Amino acid sequence: MPRRMPERSNDVTVYMVLNDYRTGLAYVETAADEADRETVIRNFLSGQYSNALRVISFNTAEGWSQDVSEDIVSELLERAIDGDDTLSEATKRFIDRRIRPGEKRPPAPSVRRESDQKPRKRQA
Secondary structure (H helix, E strand, O other): OOOOOOOOOOOOOEEEEEEEOOOOEEEOOOOHHHOOHHHHHHHHHOOOOOOEEEEEEEEOOOOEEEEOHHHHHHHHHHHHHHHOOOOOHHHHHHHHHHOOOOOOOOOOOOOOOHHHOOOOOOOO
């Protein structure tokens, strides 16, 4: 007798990342169980996206979709600052597209670009 698969709820919010692959724009291929907000944020923090342009979320059961890029950027900045994480250049570019340094909260040293950082004075 074939094993019956459990029914999945259709009331789920899906997150998709639009990426520029230089040969064209496409949404990053994502397994259904990895299309959630937390996984997308973890993927940004670990440098998984090469040239992300935006993040959209949608819920077909509720009938809505929206660009959540700014929300994702805010969460990335908060986690990078709190964890003193160093972000990949690709993640920094994604952040730069959505927010200017200091606009919502001051960037941590690990989030600033090399050219943004001021040289430190040497202690004598």
